[in-house]
Amino acid sequence: MSILQYNGGAIIAMTGKDCVAIASDTRLGLQQQTVACDFQKGFKMNDKLYMGVTGLATDVMTLSQLLKFRMNLYKLREDREMKPAVFSALLTSILYEKRFGPYFTEPVVAGLDENNQPFLSAMDLIGAPVSTSDFVVAGTCTPNLYGMCETMYRPDMSPDELFETISQCLLASCDRDALSGWGAVVTVITPEGVTTRKLKGRMD
């Protein structure tokens, strides 16, 4: 089994009209065995920026802690918040630093930039980034996620429509993957604020 599939996980980030949503499952497994159903994979970086990290759980924790540290350092030095595009570039750089001994993670960045325009990016374990305007996915069931998102996505959804769409995409994809699921969390980021909700899905 590949090391990126040892712990399991699934993440989607999707854009709407002046909003973004990021959804992740909450399973922590050791190959086929499930250990916990409340493992956090989406991390708040600041009020308008979230990062989702999937892959090897130990690196998910290490990377999120490292990025939090770098964000705080930036904020202290520059006395301003980090923009999503800058954060994404920083993350890329951090991952490539470990090119020959990487963090086994596939992070996803979702946020609103200074003009409250949605920003999404995703990268592989050595930091090759892709920035899209509709959705990004990561995890052990990416074929499922891509299929669901491609079908159900439409541009300029309202925050409520976006929440509904991203939730259905995640739940349906995880239901067909043994290594993902066991609970899900969805965060919708709008200029007014952030709403985080837990989803009720199949616990198997």
Add this chain to the structure above:
Amino acid sequence: ENSKRAIIQKMDTILALKGDGFVMMAADCSSARSILVFSQTQDKIKVLDDSKLLGQSGPQCDTANFSEYIQKNMTLYELNNNMKLSTHATAHYMRRELATALRKGPYQTNILLGGYDEKAGESLYFIDVYSALVKVNFGVHGHASNFLLSVFDREWKEGLSVDQALDVVRKCVAELRTRFLIAQPNFIIKVVDANGVRLVEL
């Protein structure tokens, strides 16, 4: 690629569960390598301080080295700062040490950390061999987890008393004795609560 991966033993059984104001931890007492059993009286649950239990599985070189390192650093923290580390802080400190060592010289140890703090109450942390940390209500390490997680799923509930928890542990031991290939005749059980750490008979 598979042959180069270090052989991770899973013969040690460590289990723990949270109860009402306490954490109960049990471990088998077999110390063995390959087909030879060195001892049937090894204590795998280290008492870190009077409010924390550290159950570790794996080769004793790594478990002893790591737990002593952690314990001494905890004492140093207490001397420097005049306050004890909480269970939460200890768990995260352990995780950070394991994560740093992972890519330098890994410790081959699975950990269950159970503790009782005045503010937070009872808490149990599960750390796997790659230093993934998660707070749990109950946990099992080793091949035994394949048998015992189901027992816990069925029998564990919020607010167990010590007697009820001991009953659950007895059910776990019975399950292993019936279905587990490796014979583990002796188990050691410890409880940590507001009054400290004590040994409990099966």
